[in-house]
Amino acid sequence: MAQLVEVLYLNPAQSPENNDLISCNNVWVACQQVPQIPRDNKAAALLMLTKSVDLVKDAHEEMEQAMEECDPYSGLLNDYEEDNSNNHSVEEGDILGSPNNQDLYWSEEDQELIIPCLALVRASKACLKKIRISVAENGKKDQVAQLDDIVDISDEISPSVDDLALSMYPPVCHLTVRISSAKLVSVLKKALEITKASHVTPQPEDSWIPLLINAIDHCMNRIKELTQNELEL
Secondary structure, eight states, rough: OOHHHHHHHOOOOTTOOOHHHHHHHHHHHHHHGGGGGGGSSSHHHHHHHHHHHHHHHHHHHHHHHHHHHSSTTHHOOOOOOOOTTOOOOOOOGGGGTTTTTTTSSOOHHHHHHHHHHHHHHHHHHHHHHHHHHHHHHHHTTTOOOHHHHHHHHHHHHHHHHHHHHHSSSOOOOOOHHHHHHHHHHHHHHHHHHHHHHSSOSSSOOOOOHHHHHHHHHHHHHHHHHHHHHHHOO
């Protein structure tokens, strides 16, 4: 409405420009969106949490698919080795995915590291789902500040998952994976702490929070073990 009034004020009544029509249309579009606006703060929080869950779910599915398809050269390499037993005219690096093309596939060490990273992403998805359930079951629409805190920290989970996912694509820098994992773990623990201290967790000793913290710690400890050599170099 403010935009429309400003356009009508600045443009002459008989102006050939159609800025007023565009601004008027924007008002109608906004009005049509009113029925979809959350009715209260709790509904708004649940909407945002659902979006975060969906984003992390998509990231996890993409990572699993990438793990299945990102090294499609194994069969090709086997065929290549068999063919080369009788024909040595082809250079070792002439085939896509050969050992010289290390930027295009995961090494055995990379694949071993990916396992706890995927588990950490699954834990991230589980955290968001449990937080959303807690808000749905126990959230109060008048507790605006606490709901905002939960949503704000939950919004940081998906970007942190994306950072970890990007660091896992070949060529993999194990130190970068470790740093990205630690960042994600920090966000997850903060989200769980904020949720535990809020009204949506009436029983702070609820077993799902320490259970998830233990799962997160287990994943991070394994990632540290597999990347320790990078720190020692």
